[in-house]
Amino acid sequence: MTRIPAKLLLSNGMSFSGYSFGHTGSVSGEVVFNTAMTGYPESLTDPSYRGQILVLTYPLIGNYGVPDTISEAGLPAFFESDQIHISGLVISSYSEQYSHWNAGRSLASWLGEHSIPAIEGIDTRALTQVIREHGAMTGKIIVDGEEVNWRNPNSENLVAEVSTKEVIRYGNGRYRILLVDLGVKYNIIRHFLKRDTTVIRVPWDYDFTGLEYDGLFLSNGPGDPKKCEATIRHLQRQLTHPKPVFGICLGNQLMALASGADTFKLRYGHRSHNQPVLQAGTNKALVTSQNHGFAIDSKTLGSEWEEWFINLNDGTNEGIRHRELPHFSVQFHPEASSGPTDTEYLFDEFLSEVGRFSGR
Numbered sequence: 483m484t485r486i487p488a489k490l491l492l493s494n495g496m497s498f499s500g501y502s503f504g505h506t507g508s509v510s511g512e513v514v515f516n517t518a519m520t521g522y523p524e525s526l527t528d529p530s531y532r533g534q535i536l537v538l539t540y541p542l543i544g545n546y547g548v549p550d551t552i553s554e555a556g557l558p559a560f561f562e563s564d565q566i567h568i569s570g571l572v573i574s575s576y577s578e579q580y581s582h583w584n585a586g587r588s589l590a591s592w593l594g595e596h597s598i599p600a601i602e603g604i605d606t607r608a609l610t611q612v613i614r615e616h617g618a619m620t621g622k623i624i625v626d627g628e629e630v631n632w633r634n635p636n637s638e639n640l641v642a643e644v645s646t647k648e649v650i651r652y653g654n655g656r657y658r659i660l661l662v663d664l665g666v667k668y669n670i671i672r673h674f675l676k677r678d679t680t681v682i683r684v685p686w687d688y689d690f691t692g693l694e695y696d697g698l699f700l701s702n703g704p705g706d707p708k709k710c711e712a713t714i715r716h717l718q719r720q721l722t723h724p725k726p727v728f729g730i731c732l733g734n735q736l737m738a739l740a741s742g743a744d745t746f747k748l749r750y751g752h753r754s755h756n757q758p759v760l761q762a763g764t765n766k767a768l769v770t771s772q773n774h775g776f777a778i779d780s781k782t783l784g785s786e787w788e789e790w791f792i793n794l795n796d797g798t799n800e801g802i803r804h805r806e807l808p809h810f811s812v813q814f815h816p817e818a819s820s821g822p823t824d825t826e827y828l829f830d831e832f833l834s835e836v837g838r839f840s841g842r
């Protein structure tokens with residue numbers, strides 16, 4: 483097989499040479515790295531990666547293939563959304579051979595079907611060190627010399643692209659959860675459906691303030707949280723009421739912005755399965771799955787709010803909660819798909835607040 487040469491060009495001028503696989507084409511986006519050892523089908527379909535060129539530091543990728551699309555309760559069983567959201571993929575060694583109980587196709591053919599360019603043969607650990615030193619950068623995967631314009635996805639409203647266009651209901655449980663879809667990972671919906679709920683999934687800019695529901699949930703999602711002005715406006719009105727509100731990742735950042743606090747861009751983000759967080763005021767540390775490039779500036783939190791979790795690597799915020807009302811959110815992923823499930827209990831805590839509030 484003849485291999486097509488490709489290169490990864492960074493906005494600081496550095497270039498890394500490799501070979502094309504997946505879709506044969508060039509693309510630009512923000513270059514981010516994830517150090518998890520498994521979970522590429524979930525990561526590639528996570529809407530929070532929209533506009534990003536994903537670098538995987540684990541060297542061997544593709545060896546367990548990609549699952550078939552099998553529907554379960556109206557959701558694809560093994561994916562986090564209905565499509566691949568990354569703009570491009572950068573890996574070290576691509577395994578043509580794959581073997582796994584649920585593998586239905588190869589990674590290369592799946593990327594090809596979705597028109598996503600990928601490059602292999604890159605020293606992704608050396609590349610990651612460059613990104614750690616320089617900070618997050620935009621980049622281009624250039625295949626066969628085909629030119630493409632630079633793209634900085636953080637200047638776009640990516641949430642509007644990935645959010646549902648219509649209201650969708652799932653399940654028929656006791657508690658009604660209004661889920662604001664900012665780019666929701668399906669494992670969040672699966673976690674709610676396991677807990678006797680009806681999930682009402684609404685678009686990111688939907689005015690939910692007059693609707694009937696028992697608890698409000700703000701999902702994860704791509705890009706700069708400050709682009710979600712409509713959601714922040716609706717949330718501000720909701721936060722004056724004692725109805726339970728829970729947010730994950732982008733949801734955490736929007737909770738802070740709606741309460742008057744600020745967010746900022748991290749130097750290179752947290753993307754892995756082994757991010758240690760401390761529950762503030764305790765000695766309890768938890769291992770979490772994360773995927774974020776922005777964070778809450780905890781110094782700007784108002785007096786009604788407190789820092790709930792803190793990242794043990796760099797001391798940045800990993801969650802906040804209201805001192806009196808049942809409003810809380812986390813920067814990490816309690817639904818961890820893929821990754822450690824240590825913090826799944828937060829769904830139970832939210833549902834117990836919802837039960838208490840609704841009186842059912």
Ligand SMILES: NC(=O)CC[C@H](N)C(=O)O
Binds near residue numbers: 703707731733775
């Ligand atoms: N997974 C997420 O929700 C990410 C939130 C936000 N887009 C960030 O990068 O920080």
